[in-house]
Amino acid sequence: MTATVPTGTSAGAPTSDVDPFSHEVLEDPLPMHEALREAGSVVHLSRYDTFALARYDDVHEALLNWQDFQSSAGVGLSNFRYEEPWRPPSIVLEADPPRHDAPRRVLQKVLGPRALRRLREGWAADADALVDEVLARGTSFDAVRDVAATFPLRVFPDAVGIQEEGREHLLPYGDHAFNAFGPANDLVAKGTPRVAELSAWVNTQCRREVLAPTGFGADIWAASDRGDITPEQAPLAVRSLLTAGVDTTVHGISALLYAFATHPDQWQRLRAEPSLARTAFDEAVRWESPVQTFFRTATTDVRVGDVVIPEGRKILMFLAAANRDPRRWADPDRFDLSRDPSGHVGFGMGIHQCVGQHVARLEAESIVTALARRVATIEIAGPTVRHHNNTLRAWESIPVRVALD
Numbered sequence: 497m498t499a500t501v502p503t504g505t506s507a508g509a510p511t512s513d514v515d516p517f518s519h520e521v522l523e524d525p526l527p528m529h530e531a532l533r534e535a536g537s538v539v540h541l542s543r544y545d546t547f548a549l550a551r552y553d554d555v556h557e558a559l560l561n562w563q564d565f566q567s568s569a570g571v572g573l574s575n576f577r578y579e580e581p582w583r584p585p586s587i588v589l590e591a592d593p594p595r596h597d598a599p600r601r602v603l604q605k606v607l608g609p610r611a612l613r614r615l616r617e618g619w620a621a622d623a624d625a626l627v628d629e630v631l632a633r634g635t636s637f638d639a640v641r642d643v644a645a646t647f648p649l650r651v652f653p654d655a656v657g658i659q660e661e662g663r664e665h666l667l668p669y670g671d672h673a674f675n676a677f678g679p680a681n682d683l684v685a686k687g688t689p690r691v692a693e694l695s696a697w698v699n700t701q702c703r704r705e706v707l708a709p710t711g712f713g714a715d716i717w718a719a720s721d722r723g724d725i726t727p728e729q730a731p732l733a734v735r736s737l738l739t740a741g742v743d744t745t746v747h748g749i750s751a752l753l754y755a756f757a758t759h760p761d762q763w764q765r766l767r768a769e770p771s772l773a774r775t776a777f778d779e780a781v782r783w784e785s786p787v788q789t790f791f792r793t794a795t796t797d798v799r800v801g802d803v804v805i806p807e808g809r810k811i812l813m814f815l816a817a818a819n820r821d822p823r824r825w826a827d828p829d830r831f832d833l834s835r836d837p838s839g840h841v842g843f844g845m846g847i848h849q850c851v852g853q854h855v856a857r858l859e860a861e862s863i864v865t866a867l868a869r870r871v872a873t874i875e876i877a878g879p880t881v882r883h884h885n886n887t888l889r890a891w892e893s894i895p896v897r898v899a900l901d
């Protein structure tokens with residue numbers, strides 16, 4: 497079956513044998529990003545017989561061009577036209593217009609700024625309470641385990657309205673989903689034994705009778721009552737929240753806390769001007785790119801720079817490389833609250849741009865504002881440990897020491 501997958505030509509593009517999904521690269525992908533940007537607009541990745549875009553202008557343009565760069569053949573390395581996906585495809589992420597549009601509109605409304613207004617106060621109080629708890633135990637803690645991985649799990653599952661039991665499945669499920677966009681390497685193998693159990697639990701949470709009577713989940717089912725989406729689509733729209741909304745925010749908040757711990761001047765700026773919290777989060781998303789990559793598939797022969805990528809081939813979009821492209825960003829490696837990070841592609845761009853970004857911003861803003869109220873300085877207090885994932889840039893552990901006012 498895989499013999500029919502389009503293969504075999506670099507289309508005249510420069511070629512690289514780098515493995516973006518190797519542990520060596522996942523530990524520090526920045527040198528590879530620079531090499532790919534410098535090699536040209538398009539680079540053929542010989543190991544996976546796929547094409548890579550790493551410059552800001554090319555990634556940006558391709559993300560906007562959903563007609564030539566489709567998502568419905570899968571936004572991972574494997575092509576749904578030739579290989580069975582590991583789970584039924586997402587009805588938004590892995591769909592093109594027109595099918596993509598109705599569920600997208602529903603999620604946009606359910607997760608939009610208006611809907612979030614009623615969560616803001618409660619999340620601020622939850623963030624203050626978590627910070628008080630952590631600091632009551634001492635001034636040394638793990639910024640990942642104790643804060644970044646704790647806060648989203650305290651507020652987001654309740655906001656969706658899922659049951660209490662089994663919430664520890666959320667992070668491993670998301671971790672596997674993001675690994676599954678990459679090649680079938682050891683990271684995918686590590687998650688595979690639990691896929692059936694994790695998927696069964698997640699799918700159960702998406703059922704109307706299991707969801708709380710209020711929350712994002714109930715709102716999605718209400719949209720199906722109005723006919724905005726079908727009753728078959730409703731559980732899959734809920735599944736998208738549970739797949740895409742947990743690991744991403746945990747790693748985004750980790751990135752923000754790491755950025756502050758390593759840029760003490762920026763922490764002082766935030767403390768002087770707490771309204772910078774939102775910009776700070778977007779700057780952290782630009783700087784770290786918690787979601788590093790997504791694939792697209794060429795629907796036609798499509799020109800990028802001097803290269804014509806042949807129809808049917810996969811293209812790997814390096815959001816992370818675009819977000820540090822010196823052609824677009826001054827001093828791109830600096831985490832800097834005085835820059836305007838808007839236009840970064842850390843949430844993607846165009847019709848698939850992260851539909852949960854307002855939720856993510858509110859989570860980050862809540863927890864970082866609560867920390868800024870009590871913490872005068874924050875520094876790294878021990879060896880930091882990366883968490884490797886085929887798609888995500890993540891931390892396992894960031895030991896910090898803080899001083900209080």
Ligand code: OVM
Nearest residue numbers: 586589673674736739740
């Ligand atoms: C989805 C989804 C959306 C964005 C990212 C993602 C696992 C999944 O709709 O299921 O990553």
